[in-house]
Amino acid sequence: MNTPRIDTHHHVVPPTYAAWLASQGIDAGGRAIPDWTAETALALMDSIGVERAILSVSTPGVHLGDDALARRWAREVNEFAARQRADQPGRFGFFATLTLPDVDGAIAEAAHAFDVLGADGVVLLASVRGTYLGDASIEPLMAELDRRAAVVFVHPSELNAPPVPGIPPFAADFLLDTTRAAIHMARAGWLERYPNLRIILSHGGGFVPYAAERIARACADQGxxxxxxARLKRYYFDTALTSSPYALPSLLAFAEPSHITFGSDWPYAPAERSQHFARLLDAYPLSDAQRAAIHRDNAAALFGRP
Structure with missing residues (x-):
């Protein structure tokens, strides 16, 4: 019998937030903003054996160029997520949305999210309009998150460049965006300077496991x-859209065994895609210990829950 899963890559789309994005003509990396309800989320979770999902807002986040507006929307989506958790205790947790590149707003919202709302961690976009995690301007936030020993879920965004016609950003640009952020944070020394952070990279870390030997020198001092x-191995990696027989062997070969968590990417990955990748993971030849670690144990350790 499979261990019940904890899903660390499961998105929430508050209806007012979706309407706001639609009013701005914004999609999510080439995908339409999906509808979300607690009922459809729970149905998807039950269909793939997810006991608990950690909700997060996906790209484009809440900062569209106006600090004050970003602060307003961060508070609104975080309070919405906290209500879902309160309504379904044991089924939902949440990563708090912050306001980068507004660092002061991000620190203030993190304090509210942890101290008032009881967030499980934070979600940060890999980049915002070309500024990547690892940039010195973001360090005050990282120092505060390190002080709190926070779990940081890194989700990709669109590259600061025009997409290639016919290739939606989610197909390849997202993977590069995550990889760039991972290299930039490692190169900046964040993984040593903020040792209490537990950083989860989306979608199996983008290209990190596959290209680790190639990119390692760019992540280090003096090459x-x-x-x-060693720096790259300090990251955590989720299995969202990454449990195929092509991608999973690379992830398993590179990542520390305790650093892989289950991810569905629902609802940006439609139910049939989330179910497809869950079935691929179930069919993959893992030991009982590996399966329990990926499905539940690693995430439970991250969040300090049984």
Whole structure:
């Protein structure tokens, strides 16, 4: 019997937030903003054996260029997520949405999210209009999150460049965006300077496991390959859209066994896609210990829950 899952890559789309994005003509990396209800989320969770989902807002987040508006929307979506958790205790948790590149607003919202709403962690976009995680301007926030020993879920955004015609950003640009952020944070020394952070990279880390030998020198001081690989191995990785027989072997070969968590990417991945990748993971030849770790144990350890 499979271990009940904890889903660390499960999105929430508050209706007012969806309407706001629609009014701005914004989609999510080439996908329409999906509808979300607690009932449809729970149905998807039950269909793939997810006991608990950690809700997060996906790209484009809440900062569209106006700090004050971003602060308003961060508070609204976080309070919406907290209500879902209160309504379904044991089924939902949530990553708080912050306001980067507004660092002061992000620190204030993190304090509210942790101290008042009881957030499980925060979600940060890999980049916002070309500024990547790892940039020195963001360090005050990371120092505060490190002080709180926070779990940080990194989700990709669109590249700061025009998409290639016919190739939606979610197909390849998202993977590159995550990879760029992972390299930039490692190169900046964040993984040593903020050792209490637990950073989860979306979608199996983008290209990180597959290209680790190639990119390790760019992640290190003076091109030290060993140091670069060690830094990259400190990340956590979710299995969202990454449990195929092509991608999963690379992830399992690279990641520390305790650093892989289950992810569905619902509802931006429609139910049939989330179910497809869950079935691929179920069919993959894992040991009982590996399966329990990926499905539940690793995430339970991250969030300090049984």
């Amino acid at each position: 030290d390959q060993t140091q670069g690989l």
